[in-house]
Amino acid sequence: MMNSSEGEPISRTWVARLMKPQGLKSKRRRQFKATTQAHPTRPAAPNVFNQAFETTRPDRGYVGDITFIPTEEGWLDLAVLLDLYSRAVVGWAMSARINATLTHDALMMAIWKRRPAPGLIVHSDRGRQ
Numbered sequence: 001m002m003n004s005s006e007g008e009p010i011s012r013t014w015v016a017r018l019m020k021p022q023g024l025k026s027k028r029r030r031q032f033k034a035t036t037q038a039h040p041t042r043p044a045a046p047n048v049f050n051q052a053f054e055t056t057r058p059d060r061g062y063v064g065d066i067t068f069i070p071t072e073e074g075w076l077d078l079a080v081l082l083d084l085y086s087r088a089v090v091g092w093a094m095s096a097r098i099n100a101t102l103t104h105d106a107l108m109m110a111i112w113k114r115r116p117a118p119g120l121i122v123h124s125d126r127g128r129q
Contacts, residue, residue, distance in 0.1 A: 047123075048121055048123070053084050053123075054084060054085075055084045055085045056085070057085060058083055058085040058086055058114075059083060059085070059090075059114050059115075059116035059117065059120060060084070060085065060116075060119070060120065060121070061083075061084040061085075061120070061121045061122075061123065062081045062082060062083055062084065062090060062091075062110060062120065062121070062122045062123070063081070063082050063084060063122075063123045063124065064079065064080060064081040064082070064091075064103070064106065064107075064122060064123070064124040065079075065080060065124060065125065066078065066079045066080075066098065066102070066103070067080070068098075074096070075096075076094055076095075076096060077094065077095050077096070077097065077098040077102055078092065078093075078094050079092060079093045079094075079102045079103050079105070079106040080092045080106065081106050081107060081109075081110045081122070083114070090109075090110040090113060090114050091106040091107055091108070091109035091110025091111075091113065092106050092109065093105035093106040093109065103124075107122065
């Protein structure tokens with residue numbers, strides 16, 4: 001039993017019965033999905049930034065990550081790269097499947113859009129993607 005704002009007890013099933021004729025549905029919580037798993041046999045690359053994620057010029061360092069967006073049809077995967085100097089999104093890609101192509105496409109977009117000079121550092125976590 002849950003309490004309404006007036007303090008009267010009310011059940012979830014009763015609320016569902018009241019909502020149904022009006023075409024309303026509750027938004028259900030999505031099941032947790034683990035996002036990052038380090039590959040156990042591959043060594044980690046050196047942490048060049050050492051958690052000091054700042055640069056003095058644009059296009060010297062990018063940071064990236066992947067997130068999962070729930071939709072009516074299932075999960076949508078989004079890879080994003082940010083420029084550390086401006087904090088602007090410089091590359092992104094979306095896909096229904098998480099694979100190396102997703103991250104590759106985000107990086108290629110950033111390189112195509114920004115044309116960074118040699119020496120660019122790209123940092124991300126150690127996911128299996």
